[in-house]
Amino acid sequence: MKVVDANNMVVGRLASKIAKDLLNGEEIIVVNAEKAVIVGGKDYIVGKYTERRNIGSVRKGPHYPRMPDKILRRTVRGMLPMKKSKGKNAYKRLRVYIGVPKDLQGRKIETYEEAKNNKLKGYITLKDLSIQLGAKLR
Numbered sequence: 001m002k003v004v005d006a007n008n009m010v011v012g013r014l015a016s017k018i019a020k021d022l023l024n025g026e027e028i029i030v031v032n033a034e035k036a037v038i039v040g041g042k043d044y045i046v047g048k049y050t051e052r053r054n055i056g057s058v059r060k061g062p063h064y065p066r067m068p069d070k071i072l073r074r075t076v077r078g079m080l081p082m083k084k085s086k087g088k089n090a091y092k093r094l095r096v097y098i099g100v101p102k103d104l105q106g107r108k109i110e111t112y113e114e115a116k117n118n119k120l121k122g123y124i125t126l127k128d129l130s131i132q133l134g135a136k137l138r
Helices: 011-023 042-053 068-077 085-092 126-133
Strands: 002-005 028-031 037-039 094-096 123-125
Touching: 002 011, 011 028, 011 037, 011 068, 011 085, 037 126, 042 123, 042 126, 068 094, 068 126, 085 094, 123 126
Parallel strands: 002 028, 028 094
Antiparallel strands: 037 123
16 A cells, blocks of 8 residues: 655556556555646636536436546546456555545555646646635635
8 A cells, every 4th residue: 555645746656656556556655635736727627617516417417527536636637548357456555535534544655756736837736726616724
């Protein structure tokens, strides 16, 4: 079981690394999901996610999440072959948390160096995006 810290990680790069590890049979827990970042213009990103949330209906979907942990989980889901059993089984081995749960505080937490955000400007955190989408975060 691998515990990964999403603090200051680019969401797309992080999700692709996690998807690859999940398909290799690892169980992955992601902590601090609200601190992951999406690189790009803030207005463009918020507009894109708002547009996605407005597609479809409440009953039939597609259902796009509002909370940061669910957004990260959905991003990883998009990188897995969900129509095949290996993709479904891999997705079941993923857990994503906001913050660090008490039962994981003593554990060794890893990071993916390739997914780090090295840009100084032009990004939005998942927490800020979730608040813009209407999530009620503390």
